[in-house]
Amino acid sequence: MQDNRQPAAPLLTHKVEPISNGLHAIPMLAMLDPQGKPYEQAELPELSQDKAIKIHHAMVFTRLLDERMIAAQRQGRVSFYLACTGEEGAIVASAAATESLDMIMSQYREQGALVWRGYTPRQFMDQLFSNHLDPNKGRQMPIHYGDKALNFMTISSPLATQIPQAAGYAYGQKLSGQAAITLCYFGEGAASEGDFHAGLNMAAVLKCPAIFLCRNNGYAISTPAEEQFVGDGIASRGIGYGIKTLRVDGNDAMAMYAATLKAREIAIAESCPILIEAMTYRLAAHSTSDDPSGYRSQKEEQIWRERDPVLRWQYYLQQCGWFDQDAHHQWQSEMKNTLLQAMKDAEIVPVAPxxxxxxxxxxxxxxxxxxxxxxxxxxxxxxxxxxxxxxxxxxx
Amino acid sequence: MAKMNLLQAVNHALQTAMEADEKVLVFGEDVGHFGGVFRATSHLQEKFGKTRCFNTPLTEQGIVGFANGLASQGHKPVAEIQFADYIYPAFDQIVNETAKARYRSGGQFECGNLTIRAPYGGGIAGGHYHSQSPESFFTHVPGIRVVIPRGPYQAKGLLLSAINSPDPVIFFEPKRLYRAAVGEVPEESYQLPLGIAEVLREGTDISLVAWGAQVEVIVKAADMAAEKGISCEVIDLQSLLPWDLETVATSVTKTGRLLINHEAPVTSGFGAEIAASIQQECFLSLEAPISRVCGLDTPFPLAHEKLYMPDHLKTFDAIVACVNY
Structure with a gap:
C-alpha cells in the first residue's frame, strides 16, 4: 500500500548506508520452559483438561505411528515412510487451535494434524499400504494423505505448491461468508521455492484469511538452514510482505497453541494472512531413504532430544495434576496393539481394480x-x- | 445476434458466465479496472465488483496456484495469463497440481472448475516473447483440456463450455484475430461441445486440419487449391486434448490425404500426434505421406515473422505436392 519512492521527510537519508539484516531481532514466543513450567510473564491461553490430554494423546500417537511405520519399512512391508518426530508439538498444537471447518493444507510431515482431526489408525494404514480402501485409490506414495471429510487437502510431493493454493482457498472461504481459515504448513526449505513468495504476496495483497505455518526444523533433507537462507529466518520475510508475523518456540506446544489461536482470530477479524515461524528440529531422518549421520552430529541431535516437545507437554500435564502414569501406559499399549492390528488388516486388502x-x-x-x-x-x-x-x- | 470481434466475444462470454453464477471469478495481471492489456475483461470489475474481478500481483505461478486453491474450494476461477509466452512459471502448478488434483485424491478434491485463458500466437510483431504457441506442452498432460477457438462465435461458445466444464481447461486465444475476426454472435448464453472438431468445408481430395488463427490460413489455401480443381476438406480441431480423432480419421479415410498446419515449431508439435494417430487409423486409406506445414524449429522471429509463418502459400504448395505424390 505504501509508495516509498517519494518518502516523507523523516524517511530521507543523506548517507550511503545500506540497511543490514538483524536491525530488529524478531523475538520468539515461549510459554513453557523445558521442564514444562510456565514462564512468569506468559499469558497462557484457556485450555481445558480434556483438550490438554487430547493434545498429548495426539502427539504420542503420532510418535507411535512413526515408530511403527519406520519399523515396517525396515521389514520391507511398506516402500517408504516419513516421520515427524521432534515436531509433534508444532503440528498438533497448531491444528488443535483450528476449527473443523478450517482447511488444512500440509506439506507432508504433518500427520499429527490429521491425528488431531480424527484420522483413524486404519485410515492411516489403508493409505500407507495403497490398498483399495485408501481414498486416493493407492495412487500416491505412502504418507500422501488426504481426507475431504476432515478438511485435510490431499498432499502432493512438489514443495510449496500448497502455499498459493492456500491463498486462493482462503479467498474462497472469505467470499463464501465462512468464518473459517486455511492453515498451510511447509518447511523452511520449501520457503525457498517461488511459490512461497508468490503465495504470501498474493495472500497479503488479496487479504486472504490464511495462516502460513513454517516448520523451521533446521534441515531440508541434508541441507542445513544456514545454507538455505541468510536473512533472519522465514519470519523476516512475512514482515517484508506486510504480513503479521509470529516466531514461536515450535517445541513449546502451549506457545504454538496460543500463537495459532491468536493468528486465527486475527485472520478472520481482519481478513488477512498471518505467518508463523515455528522454531523446531527434525529429530527424525528426512525419510526412510535418508541417513542423517552423514550430515549432522549425534551431539546436536542430543541437544534437541532434551527439548522434546512431547515430554515438555507431559511435564506440563503433571504440574496441572492431569497426568495419570498408569492410565497413560495402558492407553499407550492399547494404541500399539491397535496400530499393529490395523497394519495387519490393511496390508492384506487388495489394491484398486x-x-x-x-x-x-x-x-x-x-x-x-x-x-x-x-x-x-x-x-x-x-x-x-x-x-x-x-x-x-x-x-x- | 450481434456483430462482435473475438475480443468482444470473449468479454461477452465472461460477462455471461459471471451473471449466471456468482462463483465465477475473473482475475490476472491488469484485468481489473484496466480491463486487461487486450481489454478482454473490460467493464467486468464495474459490473461485478472488485471481489469478483481483480488485479493480481505479477506472478503467473501465484495466479494459477491461487486459482487452483479457489477451484478446489468450490469457486469457478477464470485466470488470465497475459501472454501464453509467460505461462511457464505456472507450469508446475498446471502440470502437477491443476491436472492431478482429482486423480491423486481419488476424486475427493479437484480443480475441474478452473479455466486458464491466455492469448497465444504470432502475427502482431511480438517477437519470440509475445508470439509463442505453447499448446503442445499441455497436450502431454493428462487431466487438463486444451481448447482453441478460431473466431468470435467459437470463442464465446467454447469459453462458456470451458468455464462450465467439470475438467480444468487451458483456453488459448488467437490474439492476432482479437480484432481482426468479426462475426455474428448470439447475445444469449450457448455452449459448443469440447473435444469435438468441426468440418468447415467438405471435400474429396485432401483433408486439412488446423486450429485457432491457422484455420483461416488453410481456408485460404483451400480456396487457391479449388481454383486448380483440388477439393479440400477443411477441419477446425477446436479441442486438442482430448481431441476428435474420429472426425479426422473419417475424413482421411474418405480423402486419402492429410495436411496438418500449426504455427508452433514442427518438431513435437501437436501435428506429430495427429500424424501418428492417423497413420495408425487410416494406413490403408492413405495415398500420400501426411504433410505438416508448421513453424520452423527456431524461436519465433521478429523481422522474419512472415517468413516463419506456415502461411497459405506454403500450405497450398504442400497440398499440391501431396495430391501429386
Whole structure:
C-alpha cells in the first residue's frame, strides 16, 4: 500500500548506508520452559483438561505411528515412510487451535494434524499400504494423505505448491461468508521455492484469511538452514510482505497453541494472512531413504532430544495434576496393539481394480482413456501369469 | 445476434458466465479496472465488483496456484495469463497440481472448475516473447483440456463450455484475430461441445486440419487449391486434448490425404500426434505421406515473422505436392 519512492521527510537519508539484516531481532514466543513450567510473564491461553490430554494423546500417537511405520519399512512391508518426530508439538498444537471447518493444507510431515482431526489408525494404514480402501485409490506414495471429510487437502510431493493454493482457498472461504481459515504448513526449505513468495504476496495483497505455518526444523533433507537462507529466518520475510508475523518456540506446544489461536482470530477479524515461524528440529531422518549421520552430529541431535516437545507437554500435564502414569501406559499399549492390528488388516486388502486406472483423470473418462484401458485389459488376458493378479480383482 | 470481434466475444462470454453464477471469478495481471492489456475483461470489475474481478500481483505461478486453491474450494476461477509466452512459471502448478488434483485424491478434491485463458500466437510483431504457441506442452498432460477457438462465435461458445466444464481447461486465444475476426454472435448464453472438431468445408481430395488463427490460413489455401480443381476438406480441431480423432480419421479415410498446419515449431508439435494417430487409423486409406506445414524449429522471429509463418502459400504448395505424390 505504501509508495516509498517519494518518502516523507523523516524517511530521507543523506548517507550511503545500506540497511543490514538483524536491525530488529524478531523475538520468539515461549510459554513453557523445558521442564514444562510456565514462564512468569506468559499469558497462557484457556485450555481445558480434556483438550490438554487430547493434545498429548495426539502427539504420542503420532510418535507411535512413526515408530511403527519406520519399523515396517525396515521389514520391507511398506516402500517408504516419513516421520515427524521432534515436531509433534508444532503440528498438533497448531491444528488443535483450528476449527473443523478450517482447511488444512500440509506439506507432508504433518500427520499429527490429521491425528488431531480424527484420522483413524486404519485410515492411516489403508493409505500407507495403497490398498483399495485408501481414498486416493493407492495412487500416491505412502504418507500422501488426504481426507475431504476432515478438511485435510490431499498432499502432493512438489514443495510449496500448497502455499498459493492456500491463498486462493482462503479467498474462497472469505467470499463464501465462512468464518473459517486455511492453515498451510511447509518447511523452511520449501520457503525457498517461488511459490512461497508468490503465495504470501498474493495472500497479503488479496487479504486472504490464511495462516502460513513454517516448520523451521533446521534441515531440508541434508541441507542445513544456514545454507538455505541468510536473512533472519522465514519470519523476516512475512514482515517484508506486510504480513503479521509470529516466531514461536515450535517445541513449546502451549506457545504454538496460543500463537495459532491468536493468528486465527486475527485472520478472520481482519481478513488477512498471518505467518508463523515455528522454531523446531527434525529429530527424525528426512525419510526412510535418508541417513542423517552423514550430515549432522549425534551431539546436536542430543541437544534437541532434551527439548522434546512431547515430554515438555507431559511435564506440563503433571504440574496441572492431569497426568495419570498408569492410565497413560495402558492407553499407550492399547494404541500399539491397535496400530499393529490395523497394519495387519490393511496390508492384506487388495489394491484398486484395473478399471480404476483411468478414473479421476477427467470427470468422465474420455474415449482415448477408455480405449487404452481396453488394450491393457486385453494384454492382461493374454498374459494372465505375468502380472500381480491382486490388481485384477474388483477389490474386496 | 450481434456483430462482435473475438475480443468482444470473449468479454461477452465472461460477462455471461459471471451473471449466471456468482462463483465465477475473473482475475490476472491488469484485468481489473484496466480491463486487461487486450481489454478482454473490460467493464467486468464495474459490473461485478472488485471481489469478483481483480488485479493480481505479477506472478503467473501465484495466479494459477491461487486459482487452483479457489477451484478446489468450490469457486469457478477464470485466470488470465497475459501472454501464453509467460505461462511457464505456472507450469508446475498446471502440470502437477491443476491436472492431478482429482486423480491423486481419488476424486475427493479437484480443480475441474478452473479455466486458464491466455492469448497465444504470432502475427502482431511480438517477437519470440509475445508470439509463442505453447499448446503442445499441455497436450502431454493428462487431466487438463486444451481448447482453441478460431473466431468470435467459437470463442464465446467454447469459453462458456470451458468455464462450465467439470475438467480444468487451458483456453488459448488467437490474439492476432482479437480484432481482426468479426462475426455474428448470439447475445444469449450457448455452449459448443469440447473435444469435438468441426468440418468447415467438405471435400474429396485432401483433408486439412488446423486450429485457432491457422484455420483461416488453410481456408485460404483451400480456396487457391479449388481454383486448380483440388477439393479440400477443411477441419477446425477446436479441442486438442482430448481431441476428435474420429472426425479426422473419417475424413482421411474418405480423402486419402492429410495436411496438418500449426504455427508452433514442427518438431513435437501437436501435428506429430495427429500424424501418428492417423497413420495408425487410416494406413490403408492413405495415398500420400501426411504433410505438416508448421513453424520452423527456431524461436519465433521478429523481422522474419512472415517468413516463419506456415502461411497459405506454403500450405497450398504442400497440398499440391501431396495430391501429386
Amino acid at each position: 484395473v478399471s480404476s486406472m483411468i478414473e479421476d483423470v477427467y470427470h468422465t473418462p474420455p474415449w482415448h482413456l477408455q480405449r487404452q484401458l481396453t488394450q491393457l485389459q486385453q494384454h492382461l488376458e493374454r498374459h494372465p501369469d505375468a502380472y500381480d493378479l491382486r490388481c485384477l480383482g474388483e477389490g474386496e
